[in-house]
Amino acid sequence: MSTHATAEATELDEGETATFGMWVFLATEVLFFGVLFFAYVMTRLRYPEEFASAGRHTDLTLGSINTGVLLTSSLAIALAVRSVSLGAARAGAWLLVATLALGAVFLGLKSLEYWHDYTEHLVPWLDFAFAPPERNGAKLFFYLYFVMTGAHAVHLIIGLSLVGFMLVRLWRGRIDAASVAPLEVTALYWHLVDIIWIFLYPLLYLVSRT
Amino acid sequence: MNATSVSSPPAPEGVPTGDARPIEQSYLGAGSSLWSWLTTVDHKRIAILYAVAITAFFFLGGAAATLMRVELVTPRGDLVSAETYNKLFTAHGMIMVWFFLIPSIPTTFGNFLIPLMIGARDLAFPRLNLMSWYVYIAGACITVAALIAGGVDTGWTFYTPFSTMFSSSYVILAIAGVFVVGFSSILTGLNFIVTVHRLRAPGMTWFRLPLFVWAIYATSVILVLATPVLAMTLVLLLVERVLGIGIFDPALGGDPLLFQHLFWFYSHPAVYIMVLPAMGVASEVITCFAHKPVFGYRMMAYAILAIATIGFLVWGHHMFVSGQSVYAGATFSLLSYLVAIPSAIKVFNWTATLYKGSITFEAPMLYALGFVGLFMLGGLTGLFVAALALDVHLTDTYFVVAHFHYIMVGGSVMAYFAAIHYWWPKITGRCYSEGWARFAAVIIFVGFNLTFFPQFLLGAGGMPRRYHEYAPEFQLLNVLSSAGASILAAGYLLPLLYLPWSLRFGARASGNPWDARGLEWQTASPPPVENFETPPVVPERPYDYRPQAAAAEGGA
Amino acid sequence: MRELFAWHVGASPYAHRVDVLFWTLTGITGAVALGVITVMAVFAIRYRREAVMARGPIDEPPVTGKRWVEICWIVIPLLIFLAVYVWGANLYFQYASPPAKTLEVYVLAKQWMWKVEHGNGRREINELHVPRGQAIKLVMTSQDVIHSFYVPAFRVKRDVLPGRYAVLWFRPTRSGVYHLFCAEYCGTDHSRMGGRILVMEPEDFGRWVSSGAPTATLAAAGEEKFRAFGCGGCHGENATVHAPSLAGIFGHDVPLATGQFAHVDERYIRDSILMPSRDIAAGYPDVMPSFTGRVSEEDILDLIAYVKSLASAPSARGDIR
């Protein structure tokens, strides 16, 4: 995003403008996902038991590993921004590579998990495993599970492309300590996607594990 | 324009005035090929791109309305089939709301004027601005394709389970189009917010902003915070429709009221998206032609913010008979009355602005005064439907139809026309025929009232809305309404003739033909590409009008 | 003249109360609108630019209006609004709370007709006969999409949703024939989904409702179905399955296996039939099969009527509140 500011706007101002713009965008993202959390709360209020028993069938191991992976990727990209703004472009590039790798691992594991869900008949619109008394509620749980994780995965893919793009620009020397704003803004987006997962994890994987 | 304003009177001291500059040297001369328009990142040119598209949609939506009104002349459904009628009001509502009225003032006048009014060179993200336009066009094409290919008969509200289980499959496409257009809204709103925060000229403090900027700013906040909710709700609707699983259909274990909550959480704030910019226009126009500072500037600004925020808390007033809990109904009704207070402030302050003014009645002023009166009537009838027990009787009748057309057509569309006439010389550098413009304003006002006032009576008498056929005792009022609609249509067609005519034959406009205040009038008409030759500095409050001086000069 | 106004005279005490509110509000808002428009017109003429007059200096501080004027026109409308709100809310609660003694009628909405079942089994379509002077309570559900039962003459309407029971009540006090409209858009023939409400003198109604040879009362039809679907096999007197007796439970609270209590109303019975495993009665095994897909909405209405008819029977279960 280029910013033609008023004549006297400085580089620093432009960074601030971009950051503010991204935060406004993140607010819209919060509400975008917010609808899903809202739907989750209201539906769970209606089907507490069904959510509990359906929730036990999500893949806790993969979900937990992925949580660790994503939290670590957030650290990587935060450190990348830090390195670049301190002038260490090379270290920054490697940290971005790490971010990309962790993001890819997340998506890989997520796909594996979807595959397991498929083989265990947890996909509500295909031959669904749960029998009538719980069927309706469990269907809605898995419906929300797929919509929520699916929307999250789409965002992660967008995040990956942005990070990849930043890596290329860093490589070509288009980003340096003085013009770190685009990278910073990308990192903000990445962190938000991470925060969304922080909430998805307990709501989808930790329901009634006692 | 009338004699006084064409040869722009000597401005009071200290008020710099732009000149009439050769059109080739303005932003309009920066390129005339189609390609130069489609790739422009100049906010002024993008505004014109929007204006063209929006005008097309207004007449498309109006054509659907015209067909509906013709059908409703007789109680039997003799012109079109029931199915076609249902598709007509759905197309009418969807087009008018999402493709005309929501983008109308913000994307045209907001785009054109925000940078000019705050003394900036462009919006914060010019390329994003162009992208918003393309996203808007893409969404519009998708929806129009659905409406033409097979039509959608859900009503603009898409209530479940009708939309997910029973309506035709084109609903998928239509919803996808609305989803896409939502992103255009979000990006536009984001751009305005960042621009107003970051790019104000030196000296342009918050309380020196013109009220139009305040209004667009508040509108943008709503766009950014409400639209994502609609977007995700539509996604859920689509998934439910396609996969047959979902949280909205009781047959699947869902709850239809969940959908209604989500829809109105967006759509009630959206009605303020449609009226706040109109209020901003009214404040600019009335001060200019009363030649007086706006009464209670600060209170006007606060009222705008109050409407934008409280407006988010009242959505449940669309659900009083839906099966929502009565306690929730009581809460939402109370909050609806609270949101009416800032609107009341605005109406009274506009009136008070006239006091001891030095008033002239050029076309923009006629439209603006029409706006105030009709908005007030629409708003006051909002108080009827906000009263719980009255709404039980009036909901889903023509009373509601009349309520919102008074605000949206009588209010917002009137203000849109006020804006067109007020800023036309600035945008095009030409003057239109003042006589025709005033004539059209009067025709529209008369036609409008004849169209929609009878609908209040119909609604109070119990005629439900979305009715293709109706009980015979409602016929007389319906005939009156249809007659009014034809006058209204004629009124709307007039500007379509004399405005383009002025582009070729109109007199050249000076930089400040109305002797108005505000940065946009201090640059040339039309403005240069870079807006201001020297970056402006703002030394004073807005609306620095002096009625005594003007009257002494005008009355002499 | 009547045509120019299309007004339907109210036909119930509640309708009259709504009308008083309506006309009061019309008076207030009309006065306000007229006032504002008059003031605007006066200013517009008096302060037109040509008018030669001493306007004096602008007598207000730079960016604020006159404080006291602004406070006045915030506080006064607020008080009016609050009064109107309380008035409207008060009536709304009347609309939402049917009196204790009512004549119950079942209504089933579907695209695009209204099916009505009276307590004694008399059925009608797109018409509703009711006696004058008595409070009528409609228990309504929909078979497909959302509809809305609207009688302008009584100033009441209520959305009828699938999957749950909506209640609407009114007490007609003028006999006559009134419009019934579907007010919630429900598809192609939404505008034809109407009918008539016939308010009859009580004696005439009595005659009407017992004529037309109703086969059996609703409760009797329900009892018949109770046997046909095999409910009696478990819930009957000499059943071998350990299932709760349904006598005397309607309108009371029954204990659930979770330790909570559930209020037995139409919805609870419906859920018990369609989703028996959701709320398990305390002390009973979860063996009742779901009847989803086997019973129609009409069957359920009949079964409910039957269970209701047992409401006054003494309950054998000590744990009911």
Add this chain to the structure above:
Amino acid sequence: MKAASLRIYIGTWVALMVLFALTLASSFVPLHGFNTAVNVAIAVAKAALVALIFMRLRTSTALVRLAAVAGLAWLLILIGLSLTDFLSRY
């Protein structure tokens, strides 16, 4: 732009991991219906850490903080006011 020290970043990550372990472990301890509350509280803490340190809200301007809070506040409006219906409907 002030960059926080490496220690703070690593420390934050460690804290996140600890919270993550805590939330996972607590889920296996029966807390009489409070499991979800604990989980959500931990999630809020984790999100706050990410927002304050990684996203540097701690050192941001008031304007940026306002934008950050707005989305959340409006989501709470949506959920909160809707609950007046869903919790008192029957």
